[in-house]
Each structure stands twice: as C-alpha cells, then as structure tokens.
Amino acid sequence: MLNRAAARKVLSFHPQCQRIGLTHLCFADDLLIFTKGSEEAVGTVATILEKFYLVSGLRCNPSKSEIFCAGVNEEVKKTLVNCFGFKEGTLPVMYLGIPLSAGKLKAVDCKALVEKITSRIRGWQPKLLTYARKIQLIVAVLASISQYRMNIIQLPKKVIKEVESMCSKFLWSNMEQNKKAKVAWKHAAFPKEEGGLGFRDLWSWNQACLARHIWVVLANQETLWIAWLKEYWLRNISIWETQIRGSWVWNKILKTRPLLNSSLVCTEAGVEWNGAVMTRFSIKTVWDSLRPRRETVPWASLVWKGPLIPKNSLITWLVIQDRITTLDKVKKWNPDVLDICPLCHSDPETRDHLFFSCSYVRTVWSIVFDPWQISLGWTFQSGVLAAVTRLGDTPKHNT
Numbered sequence: 446m447l448n449r450a451a452a453r454k455v456l457s458f459h460p461q462c463q464r465i466g467l468t469h470l471c472f473a474d475d476l477l478i479f480t481k482g483s484e485e486a487v488g489t490v491a492t493i494l495e496k497f498y499l500v501s502g503l504r505c506n507p508s509k510s511e512i513f514c515a516g517v518n519e520e521v522k523k524t525l526v527n528c529f530g531f532k533e534g535t536l537p538v539m540y541l542g543i544p545l546s547a548g549k550l551k552a553v554d555c556k557a558l559v560e561k562i563t564s565r566i567r568g569w570q571p572k573l574l575t576y577a578r579k580i581q582l583i584v585a586v587l588a589s590i591s592q593y594r595m596n597i598i599q600l601p602k603k604v605i606k607e608v609e610s611m612c613s614k615f616l617w618s619n620m621e622q623n624k625k626a627k628v629a630w631k632h633a634a635f636p637k638e639e640g641g642l643g644f645r646d647l648w649s650w651n652q653a654c655l656a657r658h659i660w661v662v663l664a665n666q667e668t669l670w671i672a673w674l675k676e677y678w679l680r681n682i683s684i685w686e687t688q689i690r691g692s693w694v695w696n697k698i699l700k701t702r703p704l705l706n707s708s709l710v711c712t713e714a715g716v717e718w719n720g721a722v723m724t725r726f727s728i729k730t731v732w733d734s735l736r737p738r739r740e741t742v743p744w745a746s747l748v749w750k751g752p753l754i755p756k757n758s759l760i761t762w763l764v765i766q767d768r769i770t771t772l773d774k775v776k777k778w779n780p781d782v783l784d785i786c787p788l789c790h791s792d793p794e795t796r797d798h799l800f801f802s803c804s805y806v807r808t809v810w811s812i813v814f815d816p817w818q819i820s821l822g823w824t825f826q827s828g829v830l831a832a833v834t835r836l837g838d839t840p841k842h843n844t
C-alpha cells in the first residue's frame with residue numbers, strides 16, 4: 446500500500462530513499478517506514494496505516510512505536526509526532542541488539558552488550574570451573590560477539606578492551622577485582638601455535654568483518670544496501686576512490702581500505718583475495734592476514750595436542766611463560782619467605798631451577814630421558830623443553 450501510494454505520488458519519499466523507491470523495511474513483525482518530514486507525507490502514512498488496519502485487523506501499537514525526525518524544526522516535529530500519537534524516539538535505538546545510528550557509536554551505547562556478557566560470565570560460577578573449561582567458555586563468548594555484532598558495526602575500542610578484561614578476570618581471578626592476571630591478555634590472544642591460549646583478537650576480527658562490506662560492494666551483489674549505496678554515496682565512483690563522508694559506520698568501513706587494497710582486487714574472474722577468487726567472503730581468511738602475528742613456537746603441539754590432561758597443558762603453558770608461583774616470586778611480595786629450593790636446599794627456587802638446574806630434578810629428568818639418550822642443555826628453552834619435544838621419537842633403547 447505504501448509503495449502504491451508512492452507510485453501514485455500520493456506519498457512523498459524520504460529524501461534519501463526516492464532514487465531506489467524505498468518506502469519501508471520489514472523484518473519479522475517490525476516495520477520501519479521512511480517518508481518526507483512534512484505534515485502532508487506523515488498524514489498520508491497515518492491514513493495508509495489506518496486503511497491497513499481496516500482490511501487486515503492489524504494495528505500499530507502506539508506504546509511500542511516511535512517516530513524519529515531529522516532536518517525539521519521543533520514546531521514541525523511536534524506536529525509530526527502528534528499525527529500518530531507515537532512517542533518521539535531518539536537515536537541510537539537498539540534493534541536486534543545493534544544500536545541504529547548514523548553517528549559515532551560510543552561505549553555507553555554498548556552498555557547493554559557489556560552487561561549481557563558480564564551476567565553470562567558471572568552465571569557460569571567461575572570458582573567451580575577448571576581453567577580448561579574457562580578457556581572453552583571464553584572462546585565461545587568471543588565467538589558469539591564476533592558472529593553477529595561485529596559483522597555489522599565496529600565496536601568502540603573501549604568496549605573491546607572491557608570485554609577482554611572481563612574474560613581475563615574470569616579466567617585468572619574468578620571475577621574478583623583485586624587479583625592480577627597470571628598472563629596479560631595481549632599475550633594470551635594468539636593462536637596456540639603462536640604461543641597463545643587460542644583467544645581471538647577481537648579488534649582485527651572486527652576489521653575483517655567490516656572488510657566484508659568492501660567485498661560485497663566489489664562483488665556487486667544485488668542487495669538493497671548496494672543499490673542504495675550506488676545511488677547516494679558511490680555515484681559511479683569506485684569504492685577505492687570515494688571520499689570518506691556520510692555516516693560514521695560507512696566511514697569505518699572505508700577506513701579498512703588501506704588494510705585491503707593490495708590483497709583484495711577485482712579481476713575478470715571475480716573478486717580475488719591474494720590471487721585467489723573469493724566467491725564467498727571468508728572473514729577467517731581475511732582476519733588471518735590482518736591479525737597480529739608471532740612466530741610459531743616449537744612446543745605448541747607438545748603442550749596442547751594429543752590425549753593430554755587439559756589442566757596439565759595449562760600448567761605447562763604457564764611454566765613456559767614463567768608464570769607459575771615459584772618461591773622467588775613469592776619472596777617479591779613477602780620478603781620474609783625463604784626462597785631456597787626445598788628439593789636440593791642449595792639455590793633459590795626459580796622456574797629454571799625447579800624444572801632444570803636443580804640437582805634433584807636433573808636426576809629425575811635423566812631417568813625420564815634415558816631411553817631416548819637425550820642430553821640436557823643448560824637453559825630452560827634449549828634443555829628440558831627441547832628434550833621433551835623429542836619424547837614422541839622412538840626410544841634408542843629400552844630400560
């Protein structure tokens with residue numbers, strides 16, 4: 446009915462909808478109507494809604510409906526609001542968990558998201574969970590934020606930091622404020638092959654999600670959004686060349702261009718990513734080239750792969766990070782503690798001493814490594830760690 450009224454020129458289009466003939470958007474039982482900010486246009490919409498009620502029996506619920514006005518003075522706004530009896534809405538408005546706004550998304554606009562994650566994490570009762578289970582749950586939380594919200598908008602850096610900080614507290618201190626993390630989040634947010642705990646770096650994931658919009662434009666998909674962009678913001682200019690203007694969300698999408706323009710190109714075969722045609726956009730592929738990287742570590746499969754006890758894997762990981770609570774560390778915050786190794790009673794108990802240079806421990810390692818005839822080196826990395834990575838080899842002789 447709205448479209449027919451617009452075609453008959455009874456209903457005036459919203460100034461940024463006319464070229465694509467857009468009068469409304471409809472999702473499930475939600476309806477967004479766009480029209481010119483004049484009393485006549487808004488009155489026409491009210492009449493159409495009333496006619497729709499008469500033929501269908503469905504009527505807008507004024508307590509659940511809002512009117513948003515822009516580019517009109519206060520007097521006109523009052524008249525428009527009165528046309529429907531709806532209350533006047535203010536942006537950003539939350540829709541399906543996403544704040545709708547052309548302006549800058551602030552941390553305060555994402556308060557509901559942060560609160561939702563906080564209550565979810567607290568509901569898991571961290572005190573009752575093992576580290577391994579907590580790691581699994583954090584991976585799930587980060588994936589759930591990434592899958593939906595980040596596909597559409599760029600979350601403010603402050604919000605991402607807050608989410609990461611909450612996950613870190615959940616993992617290391619059971620959400621208690623006064624306990625410090627054993628390992629900083631920036632070290633844990635790497636794939637396990639690169640020495641991390643396998644947590645996703647949210648910021649670069651978000652950038653990869655926004656890059657998808659560039660791909661959608663290049664792939665020239667037949668969507669309403671692309672049609673609208675072409676008419677109003679691109680106007681025959683390539684997405685690589687168009688100036689940064691328009692809404693905050695669009696600007697954030699355009700700002701990902703420097704990250705992509707050497708990898709994402711249009712060819713006769715289609716849109717290519719690093720020389721391979723990308724018929725469907727893969728956020729994971731793009732993220733993998735945008736994310737911070739570290740060198741792979743030789744011990745990752747030893748610590749994480751195979752039929753291992755998850756708790757032992759994490760302890761081994763902490764040992765490698767030098768984050769286990771040895772007596773030398775305890776002495777730093779409590780000088781009265783005697784930090785002498787309780788096994789050999791000769792040297793201070795440090796990580797390297799406890800796992801390598803302690804005479805008692807060296808005897809144990811010698812027995813363990815004897816079947817492989819592996820000789821220990823003199824440092825933690827080149828000694829025990831390198832030797833242990835060879836335990837999968839066939840023993841030289843049996844004892």
Ligand SMILES: [Zn+2]
Binds near residue numbers: 803
């Ligand atoms: Zn010792």
